[in-house]
Amino acid sequence: MAANINLNIVNIAECALIAARGIFMRKKFEALFVAIALLGVMAMPSRADEPLASGTAFAVTDDGWLLTNAHVVKKCTRVEVKGVGISEVPKLDEINDLAALRVVPKTPIKALDFRKKPIRLGEDIVALGFPLNGLLSESIKVTTGNVNALAGIANDTRYIQISTPIQPGNSGGPIVDKDGLLLGITTATLAKEVADKIDITAQNVNFAIRSSVAELFLQSQGISYQSHETSVQTPQLSTADLAEKISPSVFPVICYGSPTEVVEVAKPEANTSLPTPEIVKPSLIDANGYDAVGFDYQTIKNVPYYSCKSACANDGQCMAFTYNTHYSMCFLKNDVMAMVRNGDAASAYSSAKSSQVIFSTFTIYRDMDFPGGDYLKLSRATYQTCLFTCVKDNSCRAFAYVRRKNECWLKSQLGTARSVPGVEFGMK
Template identity: 45%
Template sequence: MRFFFPCLLSFLLLLDIFGGATWAEEPSSSGSGFAVTDDGWILTNAHVVRGCQRVEIGNTGEAVDLRMDSHDDLALIKASAGVQTRPLALRHDVIRLGEDIIALGFPLNGILSDSIKMTTGNVNALSGLENDARYLQISTPVQPGNSGGPVIDRYGHVIGITTLQLSKSFEDKTGIMPQNVNFAIRAGVAALFMEAQGFKVSYADDDKGAPVPSTADITEKTTPSVYKILCYAATPTIEANQTLKQPLPPSNPPTGVQGNVNLPPVNQPTVTFINQNNYDAIGFDYRSVKHVSFDNCLQMCENDGRCQALTYHKRLHACMLKYDVVALIRNKDAAASFISSKRNSVKITDFMAMSNVDITGGDYSYIEQTDYFTCFIGCVSDQRCIAFSFIPRRKQCWLKDRMGTPRAKKGVELGVK
């Protein structure tokens, strides 16, 4: 008993010393990202940084700026002033089915080691769920925390950004157990987002014919450009990459797709539309109506919660409602309209769209079993491409690097920069 009071006094003294201490704050979720400029801009997924009170970029400290496009699930975050980064180049060449790829990132933060992880695989499909041409399906195994990391080809060029994976809830709803079904948003979509934000995109040089580096060499070269992204929320949030319990907005993949965090219900503001005469909206059509006026078409879109954009064919009096819109191209026979919330992300291009017209010669690349949107993205993200011809009936796309003689050709959709 003679030692009780001194021990108690020591314990109370220690309690007084440490009682006011601030313990290390734990991140509410995590993801990955990679440098796209040399002055600290990092590209990642929007769902990695959405709802964060603050964001930390690897060992560089807190992010000081944020640009986000929730529609395409992309975000740009800026490291603090003075941070120098080594950008990865985006590939503008056509992506081929089956080509070898590498995914980089920081999965399972707090469980696995803190070091970067790499997995290898292939391009399984040239579109995502429900033929969403913004995505690639990939076989590289990914885990919670990989979101936002780069998917690179065997030369180290970015072809996509790891974004989604089918989760257990998909099995619960369908009875089908997905095995390694993952998706990456195309680098071309990221390029459009960056350009809309005023960034100059760094495109990769053509490496055709060059020796293919070893997996170890290319991983060693690219990993310094990849960063762990830590989200610190104002209030506790759901752990990273839990199954989505509610659907994303209609233009996003359905429930059963795994992202980074659950999205809270959003109070939808009053939707207003921006009209653009003599333009065609590039997006995914889900409904068409003939023999209507432009005002009727616009009213249908305004009253439909799914509709984010429309194209009205003035000569045919036809209305096409779209889930989304990524760009506008010039078309004297058309009028477009899109929701005002997309003002900063829609790219108004100098492309001229013409129907039943083709250009002779100039073909340097060919994409089969595709759609108009993928053909457009393939050309707009390729510095070499100045025009494309798309044949809907055959689902064929031809990219052109020089202009021949325009000629009338039924069944061809022509796009010219």
């Protein structure tokens, strides 16, 4: 006799991650906001300290560090990596939806290697995870597909678009190439509300965070990991061989906690006069370690960080600022388009721009170059032009911007690093 199964699957359409502006398909929409639905949470019936949801994690070190999505574990009071142990308090990067879990395994676990080679459009990939935990079998699930696009919604270069079928519970699972090397982390799919608005069912449009974004997160947390270069001499593995190779590194994650309490709100008494709506002034959202890319309208020299932030907060046209910690310089910006990683920078942007700002996978290095691989030179270019040209060009792996000459050099490959004063180097 079949067991009765009562599942309360999370409404995926309510979990919006990214919004993109634009007119799409139908004239009746002046602007369509495209949402991405988070996939990690397979909700379960629960009482206090019972399973609330499940997701997937995979090993990045042999001694117990695992990687998953932040949305899988951020609301848990206890996180169990099934078959391994209870996790310590997760390290979270909610901006990039990543979480590092630390467990103490009884025996060493096999870590996955990160791939050094850039991701190619159309290449074959394999996704592993534990979707629909409690409904399907408890064993790991393997699906195949391709890289459909090298960016996500609104050209967000933190993501790749993939065709591997994924379900709630897949979030946090690895996306690997045919050599078994990590390309990305399963994260999201298009929300149902998009299909409802455009009267089109978008089929199999899914997204994964690039492994390069995860590398930066692990570096920021001081967690070691292994990367590996593919070899043309080694034959690619079949899907069955990949499943056998990767499965020991992938684990189901169970989130424990207390269910959300339902709070009844008293209905207000009838009032014939409407209150004056409160005007909420946009606040500044801190992004330390990032450079805000936008249009500089004022530069303030030899000031501390708090003076820079105060100058922006008190100026109505300031949408963002970047403070260079090396030179103690403040750059106020009347627009902001993207945030790029920069170890010399501390920045913030207006909450009014929060839906438009893209967090790029680029990392910027001051006074450094990796000579070689130049395939395109842009003369009389701005730093912003150099950056966004590289973002849009799939062949571009990095750029070097020479400030005093206003020259931009796009690179398809990198040589050996060297110190070059006056050069801003950006690498995907």
